[in-house]
Amino acid sequence: MTSPPAADQSQCRSGPLLDHLARRIRMRSESVLGPLGLRPRHLVTLTVLRDGGACTQQNLAAVLEMDGTNVVGLLNDLEAQQLIERRRAPHDRRRHVVQLTEIGEERLAYIETQLAAVEEDVLGKLDIAQRDALYALLQQAVSNSTIVCTENVEDC
16 A cells, blocks of 8 residues: 655646546547447446457456446346347356457447547547547556456366
């Protein structure tokens, strides 16, 4: 555990600004996702599955930092729209492997196109180099806590 910052350190704190930007992006993103019957947590799940490939439901819960019971409901929503599919793991029938469907890939591509306008709206005062730098810094900030869904699901 780290100690609190000393009183004489810079008063420039990123947390409140990140929270404000996150709220602005979330509100606008929900206006894109809502008509599709999706929420931001659905988008995150689809993105994880696209970027990391198929994985077990248990590992997906760890990646999403969600309770397994909540993940089941989330996956039920996505499966009802045929965006993901769950199947039994070939070597361990007690486990489920989750993967993005072709419909899910197409829907995710469409959503990302729509969300580009949201980012333009929220981050419009930053030029391309600044946005790239922001993205790189955010990736670096989360790199220690993010688990990638990379496991050999055939070994389950």
